[in-house]
Amino acid sequence: MNESPVVDQEAMQEPPTRMVAIDAVESASPILIEDVTVAYHRRPVLWNIDYQAPSGKLIAIVGPNGSGKTTLIKAALDLVPRAAGQVLFFGEPYGQQRHRVGYVPQRTSVDWDFPVSALDVVAMGMYRKIGWLRPVSRKYREAAKQALDRVGMVDFANRQINQLSGGQQQRVFLARALAQNANLYFMDEPFAGVDAATERAIVDILRQLRESGKTVIAVHHDLQTVHEYFDEVVLLNMRLIAAGPTADVFTPDNLRKTYGGKLALLDQLGEKMAQPRSR
């Protein structure tokens, strides 16, 4: 916690430089995370995270279970409250940039017995564009079909979603993100529990997205494929261990820091903060 005054000074110096150019918003980083801390039941799970993502890259968030990967995404998207810090998307708060930010949650986060078809789910990615109180018109159904086509799932458009395999469900989620046509995508474990064909399909889509200048930040578990799939890595274990180009950052030394026993201290401190009176 000794570092935080330093970080604050930096944060105070930064705004003027961002306001210089009129097109600063356009050139601004897809996401700028400043000194973000998140706590569940007073127990911090993320400490003072500072990160600025480069534009047009595939970025992996890597870290052990419980290291706060999903929490970081949810905190950025205002889905869980932040205890401190701020997050800017393309130089502006999330509220003003929602339409440019897509989110693919973990596949297990929804009820797959829900009575909707694959096409219905994909169309959900366009509800903002469709607007309140309006039905999903033919135009949007066509767009949803095209998105399904891009992930090789157009033949399954009218299937109820529980009749799809795990890999197919993940592709439907991906198609929904494509339909949203955002500039920055968050994906929570897009490769979890999918078959080899789906994994290839997802990688292809990610590369297509990068070619069209989009940024993808994905929680990733398979350390073996990080080098092959991702340009940048964010190593996370309750605090930011390292971030940058995969070649520089994804080193055995950094991995040891991420997966090693270093967090025990933070964990203990967190426990004390959760029960201040008992200690």
Place this chain on the structure above:
Amino acid sequence: MSLFAPLQTWTSLDTWIILIGALAAMACALPGCFLLLRRQSLMGDAISHTSLLGIVAAFFVSHWLVEANVISPATELSVRHVAMCLGAAIVGVLSAWMTESLQKFGNVESSAALGVVFTSLFALGLLLIRAVADDVHIDPDCVLYGAIEMAPLETVGASGIPRAVFVTGVVLVINLLLTVMLFKELRLSAFDPALATTQGIPAHVMHYGLMGVTAMTLVAAFESVGSILVIAMLIIPPATAYLLTDRLPRMIGLSLLIAALSSVLGHVSALTLPTMIAESVGIPDVHDASTAGMMAAAAGFLFVSAMLLGPKYGLVSRVWHRLLLRLRIASEDVLGGLYRFEESAAASADVSLATERAAWLRSLTTQSWLTRLATWVLLRRRWLIGSGSDVQLTDAGREAARTLVRSHRLWESFLAKHFVLGTGRFHESAEQVEHFLDPALLAELDQDLDRPGVDPHGRAIPN
């Protein structure tokens, strides 16, 4: 006395009862669909209890307004009804919010939190009634059980239309409008609240909105039909419809239909069933039973029927499809066996083969009833001719058998190519897989294996 004798005394009163029941049931089924999909059906039950607090508060307010001369005693009743709906909505939202807060900050599991909130608020409502029972006229029994049989008697002006028809009708129309207009918002916030929020549809606003609407619907309906029927209609028609379809619009439509049907079925049974049952056990002069109770029971009956007879997920259809599959597998095994004997006979003139074949065929007839049934079906289909141990494949039967043996052997070859397994293990797997390979998969296998002529055992793969 015939079963339908009570129906000969059918009056317009009965028609009104059915109409009120149907309107109330349909009004409840609409929010019920979304509660069910959010797995919060019991939230409706809880709200139906806590809204008592809202009702009591509404009595206070309207009473106080009359005392303070803000409104005249003549308009008190209509003011009170509006206040009751609003009060219930507020308490409904409040109970949903309290349940969530208790869960979050008290670290209590959701059903326990719900239990704490709804019993406490309900008790508070009851206490308030006791405290002011002398001042305001309010009868807890009436609130809880309602009186659908009496509802048609209170009519609006000279129109002769019961007030309850207006009340439940208006609520149904409001709920229908909300469901149609907010269909996609309701669907998304139930399916994926996080995405809803990122798409600009605040999931928690939708959640509390749904709770408020549910509470208002419940209060408006259970004044006329009683809270038991209301809770039943909130849960059972949506649950029944959920079993029958896997599309949300159809589910909503079906739940409306089931709600209306429960009302008709319930009232007719209330008139006829008790007499019938009572007479059959020797008690004369029993004429009817609680209509509300019967309507809820009818809905339960429809649910059980859907569970058993539903076309896709029904128990009967699942058993039937399993039986058909087992029958197909049994008959394919008979065909495959006969084909292999033909094959061996063509390859060698061994006499023992014929005896072996006859023994195998005899064993079929002594085997399970399924194999016997399968053989009978094959004979009827003219894929086999003959009888007993003297059965032959017809041309059509041979064709089917060839495809099956081809599947079996291609699969064995595929396993041999891609997996390291003992040769004995191929057969087991192929015995199962052969029944499920379709022409497209067969073509793919064939291509993967570069059109092999023989299987790993060296036997020819038929074309």
